[in-house]
């Protein structure tokens with residue numbers, strides 16, 4: 050859900066965000082993108098020279114997250130739709146730093162996601178009596194990537210699958226389950242921190258692509274050749290390329306599906 054508020058005048062405490070994102074009592078969403086001018090937001094003022102707009106991202110439960118990969122692509126789509134930018138390249142400020150986005154003429158949106166950080170300390174994730182080791186990948190936000198034979202083995206994902214040691218992720222984690230679909234082609238399901246199962250997670254898809262590449266013995270830093278993975282998510286397909294310098298590009302569609310106004314009395 051996108052809330053335009055250029056001058057940062059709308060108060061969005063966690064309870065209001067959670068209510069707006071509630072699919073029964075509110076509008077419904079996996080998260081909320083508060084669209085604010087960087088200069089008008091205390092957390093983004095230092096990025097204002099580089100990026101005019103700040104994506105103040107909140108998870109569906111009202112918690113704050115560092116980054117949202119799909120969010121930043123649809124954020125750019127909204128800026129174009131509202132006439133703030135034209136197609137082409139633009140910079141968006143996020144809590145994970147400034148991200149460069151390209152609005153392609155074919156309707157797809159590519160974002161330069163930065164580098165993945167892979168940590169040695171992983172966890173073991175358990176669902177319905179099955180356990181898998183999960184790779185620890187940070188994309189600005191934390192991920193645990195588990196390779197499974199069958200995506201159904203991830204269960205219903207209504208609640209967060211238990212993992213240990215819990216201390217590896219003191220701020221919580223997004224958990225991806227990955228199954229092979231073909232050469233450099235995988236499918237994933239995700240349980241997102243602060244949102245439960247979602248139909249796509251962009252930072253998650255990047256974490257999955259990098260973890261899969263390393264599992265497959267592919268490292269662009271070593272070969273000097275970019276590596277591209279197609280990642281199927283429940284909501285569609287994302288294409289992830291890791292370059293020799295570690296930079297990751299993510300491409301996929303971004304569509305605004307509806308617009309409306311919220312009754313301020315309800316919001317109050």
Ligand SMILES: N[C@@H](CCC[C@H](N)C(=O)O)C(=O)O
Pocket residue numbers: 080108113114115116117118119120190191223241242243244247249250251252253
């Ligand atoms: N739930 C995530 C933030 C949102 C990630 C997102 N869906 C994406 O597309 O990257 C978190 O708390 O880190």
